[in-house]
Amino acid sequence: MAVRSRGLTLRQRRTIWAYVFLLVPLLFFIGIRVAPTLFAMSVSLFKWDILSPTKPWLGLENYQTLFNDPVFWKALTNTLLYVILSVPLQLVVGLFIALLLQRATRWKGFFRALYFIPFVTSTVAISWVWRWMYEPTFGPLNQLLALLHLPEQKFLADPDQALFAIVIAIVWQAVGFYIIIFLAGLESIPSDFYDAAKIDGAHGWNLFRHITLPLLNPTIVFLTVIGTITAIQVFTQVLNMSYQGMGGPLNSTKSLVLFIYQQGFSSFKMGYAAAGTVVLFVIILLITLIQLRVTSRRVEY
Amino acid sequence: MKRITLLTLFVLTLLVAACAAPTAAPTQAPAANPTQAPAANPTQAPAANPTQAPAANPTQAPAEKVEIEYWQYFYESKKNLVDELITEFEKQNPNITVVQTTFPYEQYNDKVAASVPAGRGPDVINLYYGWLPRYINSGYLAPLPEADFPAAEIEKDFVPMVQIAKVDGKYYALPTAVRNLAVFYNKDLYTAAGLDPANPPKTFEELAAAAQKMTKVENGKMTVAGWRIDLSNQDHNLFREILIRGYGGTPQSEDHKKILWNTTPGGYDAWQFLVDLTTKYKVSEPTIGQDGPTAWLAQQAAMMVSGSFYLGTAKSKATFNYGVFPMPAGPKATANFGSFWTHGITTKAAQDPAKLAASVKFLKFLTSAEVMKKWTPAIGELPARVEVLQDPTFTSDPLLAPFLKTLPVSYATFFVDEAADRTALMNAYDSVILKGADPKQALDEAVATVQKLFDEYWASK
Numbered sequence: 001m002a003v004r005s006r007g008l009t010l011r012q013r014r015t016i017w018a019y020v021f022l023l024v025p026l027l028f029f030i031g032i033r034v035a036p037t038l039f040a041m042s043v044s045l046f047k048w049d050i051l052s053p054t055k056p057w058l059g060l061e062n063y064q065t066l067f068n069d070p071v072f073w074k075a076l077t078n079t080l081l082y083v084i085l086s087v088p089l090q091l092v093v094g095l096f097i098a099l100l101l102q103r104a105t106r107w108k109g110f111f112r113a114l115y116f117i118p119f120v121t122s123t124v125a126i127s128w129v130w131r132w133m134y135e136p137t138f139g140p141l142n143q144l145l146a147l148l149h150l151p152e153q154k155f156l157a158d159p160d161q162a163l164f165a166i167v168i169a170i171v172w173q174a175v176g177f178y179i180i181i182f183l184a185g186l187e188s189i190p191s192d193f194y195d196a197a198k199i200d201g202a203h204g205w206n207l208f209r210h211i212t213l214p215l216l217n218p219t220i221v222f223l224t225v226i227g228t229i230t231a232i233q234v235f236t237q238v239l240n241m242s243y244q245g246m247g248g249p250l251n252s253t254k255s256l257v258l259f260i261y262q263q264g265f266s267s268f269k270m271g272y273a274a275a276g277t278v279v280l281f282v283i284i285l286l287i288t289l290i291q292l293r294v295t296s297r298r299v300e301y
Numbered sequence: 302m303k304r305i306t307l308l309t310l311f312v313l314t315l316l317v318a319a320c321a322a323p324t325a326a327p328t329q330a331p332a333a334n335p336t337q338a339p340a341a342n343p344t345q346a347p348a349a350n351p352t353q354a355p356a357a358n359p360t361q362a363p364a365e366k367v368e369i370e371y372w373q374y375f376y377e378s379k380k381n382l383v384d385e386l387i388t389e390f391e392k393q394n395p396n397i398t399v400v401q402t403t404f405p406y407e408q409y410n411d412k413v414a415a416s417v418p419a420g421r422g423p424d425v426i427n428l429y430y431g432w433l434p435r436y437i438n439s440g441y442l443a444p445l446p447e448a449d450f451p452a453a454e455i456e457k458d459f460v461p462m463v464q465i466a467k468v469d470g471k472y473y474a475l476p477t478a479v480r481n482l483a484v485f486y487n488k489d490l491y492t493a494a495g496l497d498p499a500n501p502p503k504t505f506e507e508l509a510a511a512a513q514k515m516t517k518v519e520n521g522k523m524t525v526a527g528w529r530i531d532l533s534n535q536d537h538n539l540f541r542e543i544l545i546r547g548y549g550g551t552p553q554s555e556d557h558k559k560i561l562w563n564t565t566p567g568g569y570d571a572w573q574f575l576v577d578l579t580t581k582y583k584v585s586e587p588t589i590g591q592d593g594p595t596a597w598l599a600q601q602a603a604m605m606v607s608g609s610f611y612l613g614t615a616k617s618k619a620t621f622n623y624g625v626f627p628m629p630a631g632p633k634a635t636a637n638f639g640s641f642w643t644h645g646i647t648t649k650a651a652q653d654p655a656k657l658a659a660s661v662k663f664l665k666f667l668t669s670a671e672v673m674k675k676w677t678p679a680i681g682e683l684p685a686r687v688e689v690l691q692d693p694t695f696t697s698d699p700l701l702a703p704f705l706k707t708l709p710v711s712y713a714t715f716f717v718d719e720a721a722d723r724t725a726l727m728n729a730y731d732s733v734i735l736k737g738a739d740p741k742q743a744l745d746e747a748v749a750t751v752q753k754l755f756d757e758y759w760a761s762k
Contacts, residue, residue: 050414052439136588137524137601152522157588159735243592244533245407246724249731265411266720268435 048271062275075259083231094178119176127240130169159252185219367659368398373427375403424650431716443651444471462639462713474645478682481711488622490603501626512584515603527584529602531593542638544571547631557715612681627703639711717758725750
C-alpha cells in the first residue's frame with residue numbers, strides 16, 4: 001500500500017483527503033439522519049406498542065389501516081390545505097412588503113428588523129397570543145368587528161374557519177423570513193437592467209413583470225420549496241391554537257404531524273405512527289422532486 | 302436526468318434497507334433491556350445510600366439497602382405531600398430510599414413511553430385508572446402479590462369503584478384517594494337571579510331550569526352561561542355514567558365488551574338532554590370562556606360539573622361566593638362518575654425481589670388509613686378506604702359532604718383509550734352543536750368509533 005500511495009498524483013491524494021474529511025460529517029449524517037429514518041421505516045412494519053415487550057410483525061397492515069382511517073385522510077387534506085393556502089400567501093405578501101421596504105430610504109434597518117421580529121419569536125407564544133385575539137367572547141378581533149357593526153365570528157371554535165385562522169397566524173409569523181430573502185434577491189438584480197429598460201420606455205408593471213419577477217426566480221423556487229416543507233410539517237401552531245391541542249373542532253385543523261404525534265405518544269401505537277411518518281416522507285420527497293423540476297428553469301439575460 | 306436517477310437509486314436503497322431492517326430490530330430491542338437495566342441500578346443505589354443511612358441509623362443491623370423510584374404527574378400539592386410522606390416512610394424503613402420523580406400531566410405518558418425502551422423507569426407508578434387496561438395488557442404492570450394485598454380484603458375495605466383495577470381476578474393497582482363529581486355553583490349569581498343558594502336543584506330538570514334563569518344574553522351574545530357544558534373536561538363523564546344511568550340505562554355491557562350508549566334504554570334521551578342544554582334550553586355556548594373551569598372562575602358561567610380535585614383551585618382562585626351541591630337525580634336514578642389515580646408496581650420492579658419487597662411496603666404505606674387522613678385535607682380527593690370515609694371531620698365538611706353523598710353510586714368507566722373515547726364524544730357533540738348534525742346519528746358514529754377500539758383491544762388480549 002505504502003509503495004502504491006507514493007505513486008498517486010497530487011490530485012489523487014487531494015481527492016482522498018477530501019473524502020477523509022467528508023467522512024466525519026457523513027458518519028454524523030448517517031448516525032442522526034439516515035439510520036433513524038431507516039429505523040422508523042422498519043418500526044412501521046410492526047405492531048409496536050411502546051409499553052409492550054413484544055412487537056409482533058405486521059407487514060403492511062399498518063399502512064392498510066392508515067389508508068382506511070378517515071381521520072388520517074382528514075389530516076392529510078388539512079395538511080395540503082395548509083400548504084396551498086400558506087405558501088402562496090407568504091410569497092405574495094412577502095414580495096409585496098419587500099418591494100415596499102426596498103424603496104424605503106429612511107429607517108431602513110428599523111423596518112427590516114420590525115418585520116423580522118415575529119420570525120425569531122417563539123411559535124408557542126405567538127400561537128397563544130393569536131388564540132386570545134381570536135377568543136369569541138372578549139377577544140379583540142370580535143370587539144373590532146362589533147365596533148364596525150360586522151357580524152362576530154367564532155374563529156377557532158368554528159370548524160369552517162379554524163384552519164384559515166391558523167393559516168393567518170402562520171403567514172403572519174413566517175412572512176418576515178420571506179421579506180428578508182426577497183430583499184436579498186431584489187438587491188442582487190443589477191440596476192443596469194432597470195436603467196436600460198427605462199430608456200426603452202418600460203415602466204411600473206412592465207419592469208416588474210419582465211425584469212424583477214424572472215430574475216427573482218431562484219429566490220421564489222427556494223422559498224416555495226422551504227415553505228412547502230415547513231407547511232407540510234405544521235404542528236406547533238395547531239397544537240397550541242386548537243382546543244387542548246386536539247386538532248379540533250371536529251378534526252378540522254388536525255395536521256398530519258399532529259395525527260402522527262397523537263397516535264404515537266397518546267395512543268402509544270408507535271408502529272402506526274411510524275407508518276404515518278413514512279407516508280409523510282414520501283409526500284415530501286415527491287413534492288420536492290416535482291417542484292425542483294418544474295420551477296428550476298433558469299432565466300439568464 | 303442524472304440527478305433523478307441518482308435520487309431514485311437513493312430511494313430504492315432506502316426501501317431495500319427498510320425491508321432488511323425488521324429482521325435486525327426485534328432481536329436488538331429485547332437484548333438492550335436486560336443488559337442496560339442491571340448496569341444502571343447497582344451504580345445508582347450504593348451511591349445514594351451510604352451517606353444517608355448509616356448516619357440516621359447506627360444501631361440497626363446493616364441490612365441490604367434498596368432504592369426504589371416513584372413516579373407521578375406533577376400536581377404541586379400532591380408532589381409536596383408525597384415528599385413529606387416519603388420522609389416519614391424512610392424513617393420507618395431506614396433501609397429503603399424512595400426517589401420521587403414528577404412530570405407534567407401532558408407529558409406523563411410520553412415520559413413513561415420513552416423510559417421503557419431505555420430499560421429505566423419507576424418501580425412504583427401512579428397512573429390514571431383509565432389507563433390501566435393498556436398498561437396491564439402491554440405487561441408494564443405486575444399484579445399485586447395476593448399474600449400482601451388479598452382481593453377479598455380490598456373488596457371489603459375499599460370503595461367499590463376500585464374493583465375496576467381487577468383484571469382476570471387479579472388486582473394490579475390500589476389508590477390512596479378517589480374522586481367523584483358534583484355541581485360547583487356561583488352563589489352570588491344564584492342570589493342575583495332570585496334563586497335560593499341554600500336550596501340547590503335536586504334533579505336535572507330543576508338544574509336546567511335554574512341554569513336558564515341565570516343565563517344572560519346581551520345583544521344576542523351570551524355573556525353568562527347558566528351551566529357551562531364542556532365535554533373535554535368532565536361532561537363526557539357526565540354523559541356516560543351520570544346521564545345514561547340517570548335515564549335508566551347502562552353505558553357498557555357487564556363484560557366491558559360492548560358500548561351501549563345508543564342501545565341501552567334511555568341512552569338517546571340522555572344524549573338529547575345533554576345536547577338540548579345548548580340547542581333548546583340555551584344555557585351554554587361552546588365559545589363562552591376558554592373552557593368550563595375558566596368560564597366558571599371568570600363568572601362567565603354560573604355552574605359547572607367538576608370533581609373534588611377542583612376544590613383546591615376553587616379555594617385559591619374563586620373571587621366570589623361559591624358552593625358545591627351533590628349530583629342531581631335523573632328521571633330514573635341517581636348516579637355519579639368516579640375516578641382515581643392509582644399506584645401500581647411495575648414488571649421491572651417485580652423482577653428484583655428486594656425492590657419488589659420495598660415497593661410492596663411503600664404501596665401498603667401509601668394506601669394506609671393514616672396516609673388517607675392526611676391526603677384528603679391536603680389534596681381534596683376523597684379517601685379510598687370506607688373506614689376513613691366515615692370520619693366525621695369529612696362527613697361534616699360542607700364542601701366534601703356533597704361528594705361523599707353520591708360516592709356509593711359512583712361508577713368508574715372502563716376505558717380502553719381514554720383520550721380516544723373522550724374525543725369520539727366531543728366530536729359527536731361538536732358536530733351537533735356546530736354543524737347541526739342529527740343527534741342520534743352523531744351518537745351512533747361515536748359508538749361505532751369507540752366500539753372499534755374495544756374490539757381491537759379485546760381481540761389483542
